[in-house]
Amino acid sequence: MQKLIKSKKGSLILVFFYYVISFSLAYLFTKNLNFDGWLLITIWHVIATLVIFLFSNIHKNSSIYDPFWHVAPIPIVFYIASTSNLSRLEIMLVVGAFLFWSLRLTYNWYLNWSNLDHEDFRYIDLKNNNKFLAFINDLFGIHLIPTLIVNASLYPIYVALTSNSLNNLLYVGFLLIVFAVCIQYISDSQMREFRKDVNNLGKTMKYGLWKYSRHPNYLGEVCFWFGIYIFALASESALIWLLASPLTMLALFVFISCPMMDNRSLEKRSDYKEYMDKTPQLFMWYVKD
Numbered sequence: 001m002q003k004l005i006k007s008k009k010g011s012l013i014l015v016f017f018y019y020v021i022s023f024s025l026a027y028l029f030t031k032n033l034n035f036d037g038w039l040l041i042t043i044w045h046v047i048a049t050l051v052i053f054l055f056s057n058i059h060k061n062s063s064i065y066d067p068f069w070h071v072a073p074i075p076i077v078f079y080i081a082s083t084s085n086l087s088r089l090e091i092m093l094v095v096g097a098f099l100f101w102s103l104r105l106t107y108n109w110y111l112n113w114s115n116l117d118h119e120d121f122r123y124i125d126l127k128n129n130n131k132f133l134a135f136i137n138d139l140f141g142i143h144l145i146p147t148l149i150v151n152a153s154l155y156p157i158y159v160a161l162t163s164n165s166l167n168n169l170l171y172v173g174f175l176l177i178v179f180a181v182c183i184q185y186i187s188d189s190q191m192r193e194f195r196k197d198v199n200n201l202g203k204t205m206k207y208g209l210w211k212y213s214r215h216p217n218y219l220g221e222v223c224f225w226f227g228i229y230i231f232a233l234a235s236e237s238a239l240i241w242l243l244a245s246p247l248t249m250l251a252l253f254v255f256i257s258c259p260m261m262d263n264r265s266l267e268k269r270s271d272y273k274e275y276m277d278k279t280p281q282l283f284m285w286y287v288k289d
Helices: 003-005 008-030 039-060 073-080 089-113 119-127 131-161 169-196 216-233 240-268 272-278
Strands: none
Touching: 008 039, 008 073, 039 073, 039 131, 073 089, 073 131, 089 131, 089 169, 089 216, 119 240, 131 240, 169 272, 216 240, 216 272, 240 272
16 A cells, blocks of 8 residues: 555556545435435535545545545536537537636646645645644535535536527637636646746746736636636526626635745745735736836
């Protein structure tokens, strides 16, 4: 087991195996329930999360949950699409845009992840308490709450795929998601190249898209969820309260993820404070001289 954990390939095999188990157990538990629609999907999503939480605790590494954010929605979206009455083109555009996002994020996770010995510093900080608080933060803060946020943010795609037809806003949502994923890919690639240079150790990335936003990869993520909302608008049956889905995701990045990354960078990089004062947090607004 230790040899598997120490190697990237072995760790990936284990994580893949854990995800297959979690998805399968969640399916077996929900297949005979007298629920349907989004409630059934939510129950499946939560059960799969609890199984991953179990494996996270076995390894004492909550980063096993990291790809769940973008991998668990894949069977959800395919399940919804399998019962859709939309045209083949409409389904292909919605599902294709979603897969473009999901597979790109999964590939980026694969490139950046080392093995099961590595755990995200944010998770370590959240669990740096007494055993009870660490357990609560791990179960809810790291696993269940993020799952419920993703679940709620996915609901507009359910509205879109269960409608009878989509208007031309479908193409707007599709283009926004393609734009969002391109921003994520470019910014992550630029950061990866920057970190490869040993001369940049301890320095702040201020070039490319990072010149105009401190977190352009997160900007792409937010744009993706607004693209999903536009898919729901294209159904002409989406209520205004559905806007809460992408706004919740926006709030997550503005008030939690971005500040945590900023605080971490302030501790590690002496030039980050100046960069922070000049560069917008998320959106690419005016950059101060």
